[in-house]
Amino acid sequence: MNQPVRILYVDDYPLDRELVRDALEKEHVGFELVEAASRPDFEAALARGGFDLILSDFNILGFEGLQVLETVQATGLNLPVIIVTGTGSEEVAAEAIKRGAADYVLKSPKHIQRLPHTIHAVLEKKRLEDEARQAEAELHESEERYRLLFENSGEAILLTQPDGPISSVNPEACRIFGRSEDEIKKLGRAGIVDANDPRLQAALEERRRTGHFKGELNLVRKDGSTFPAEVSSTIFKDSRGNERTSMIIRDVTERKQVEEKIRTLNAELEQRVEERTRELREAQEQLVLQAKLAVLGRLAGGVGHELRNPLSVILNAIYYLKLVQPDATEKIRQYHGMIEQEAHTAEKIISDLLDFAHVRIPDREPVSVDKLVRQTLEHSTIPPSVKVTLKLPAGLPMAFADPRQMEQVLGNLVVNACQAMASQGSATSVGEGGRLTISASRQKEMVAIAVKDTGVGIPPENMKKLFEPLFTTKINGIGLGLAVSKKLAEANGGRIEVQSEPGNGSKFTLVLPVHEGEQ
């Protein structure tokens, strides 16, 4: 403290001023004394300012010490005032203390010696008071800052206790729960956290163990609905050493919705990629099949034609043998028959191959369905054990197709049907070898001819491959019959439909366009 203490001293009695001046000058620590002998002097000096302390007589002409006190207090500068008073006015001095004077000193030679000490004591007291006030102001300001933060936070904040009670709730918390502060405090943790959330126990356990938890929990709104929230909770101790906890909550419903949407979109995308991949794979399989068929076509063209020459010679030879041996033994005639039959079968295979390799452009004309079916049956070899039923209603429209090609298709379907029933025993009596039903009906601009058997049926896994070339389940077949039939039906503007159930027979339907004149 090297700065001198600046004192404004007001006293109208010169001897007293001398007494005080002497008392202060005895001190080594410097006092800078400004003396005022009248009220105007005092007021002018006070207005100039720069004082640390006011020293005032109690009885001044026309101006009392209490008035000095009031004047000083009116400045708001919080300057301490020490009253110096004549002997015997102690009561008044006590009154002055009551009104805010810092202290008083009696103007006796003995007491005045204590003035410097009193001044130091008053100043020290004021310094401490100032410091306390400052600290209080700072504390208040700090509290205000935190209060504002709490009140205006975009996150819901709760001050809680580890076992569940809630002591403070900010407005954002009220907003997301749809409840008032009091309601939330009353409910406690159990009222706002979804007790069915399986993550809750683990979260509390983690907070107990580590003092902190951060993660997702389901919380409950006033209306009972739950919402996902990101919760951050910490255990700490308050100034009294009690365990407290905080919960900072952010409603992540929207984020979850966005995440869910992204997940859905991703799943959709994945599905579309999968679909596209499957389409591409199927397209590729088709290409491979086409390539296979192109090779088959060339092979069929070459080999098929070449085989017709030796086959023709075999048939000629058999013809000749039968011709020149009319009296041959039964056995030899059987063998002639076998050779002839097998040569015809071979020729049929070659025809299928060639038909498949190169479908003749259909020569379409109006075709009687009735006649087509009857001719097909006439040219087909049907085992006598198979019972044939025809359901050909009168008034069927004419089909518009190549009759030879359609007879080929129907013949194929009939042969297949008979073969599907062949396993139904070697029974020779009519009907025990299965039932073959051929029916026809009009379907808008088409006419449908259905060939139904009571045979073994088709396993589901074979349904798709049915019309693929080279697919066969027959022991002696190359798998072209249905492929050729499908090609021929399509070349004639028609199609072939299949219905089948393993063990319950199959129904193949040739659907052909109706002759235009009849539409």
Place this chain on the structure above:
Amino acid sequence: MSGILAILVVDDNPSMAKTLEDILDVKGFEVHAAYSGAEALEILRKERVDILLTDVRMPDMNGVALYREARKTRPNLTTVLMTAYAADDIIQKGIAEGIKTVLNKPLDIDFILSLFSAYKRLILKEPS
């Protein structure tokens, strides 16, 4: 003019020519067999032939070329083609140049026999 129809069978496959020759012979036709176009022309120069039954594809001369050669000396010769290749371009040319009948292999012998019986009535003016 005898009452027998004379047929020349031509095929580069000897078995084909031979079996046809034998069948037609048994069935009462006069038959000559040749295994090439050149051989066939040789026979045509020497023998009476009413019907030329020839394969289409042969190494030295195809059936239609043979028909053309034969017609130079025998303009009215009835010609029947046999083929294992129904879509052959050569056949289309033959048809355009006047060949009436084309048979697909394997041959339907019964059909050939009935066809030739019809020709016999036509060519030999036999009463039916």
